[in-house]
Amino acid sequence: MMGKNIKVIFDTNVWISFLIGKRLSFIKKYISSGEITIIITEQLLNEIKEVTSRKKLKKYFPQQSVIELINFLETIAEQVAIKPIHFINRDPKDNFLLDLIDFSEADYLVTGDKDLLEHNPFKTATILTPKNFETALTEKQ
Template identity: 30%
Template structure:
């Protein structure tokens, strides 16, 4: 599965559906896939002052990214999200990893519903789908 940056941020900051999605990845229920571009974005966003994450919180997410996540090399780059081209990196990762799911809170991505075999869901819908 691919997690959008907003899922990592929400999982870290709030005890909700996004945290449960991340817990399921950590328990080994789903393989977590990343690209170097996704890792760089997550690390950059964690530093935004508005989030006020502690160093320990940031280190926890960075550990998940590097130790639990599986790095995939993009096999092809997509240009599908015209409204926000920076979201294309998640579609590229999903196709390259042949991921079953892309979990996001981003409406630009959610509108697509599916790309290849990858279902694009928000955290709540994902948890319903796998329950």
């Protein structure tokens, strides 16, 4: 069992994979056990809504699943207000995730985005792929 509750930011691409049904069930285990605190911000919720409404992705999951995910995140996640202070990522629309690390003092950012992964570590956070995050959590137990 891990000691302290760890703060985790999951990038939109991880939530999309979760909705599609990729093997991310380990996330559920840690959320339900209370071992991790999910960190979100308004920009992240808006990005999830925007990406899941894209025609090419809508066919992979029912809209009800998206609604349930948003409601779930709004209910259980720690919502953090941020201000834009970082302008270092090649994809400017992802800079808010670096800001979120800073304002929340997150322990991890979990993403499949290669540009974000190049910034590992960043401030308080280790930036990992979902697979490497699962390995890191398993090793902490």
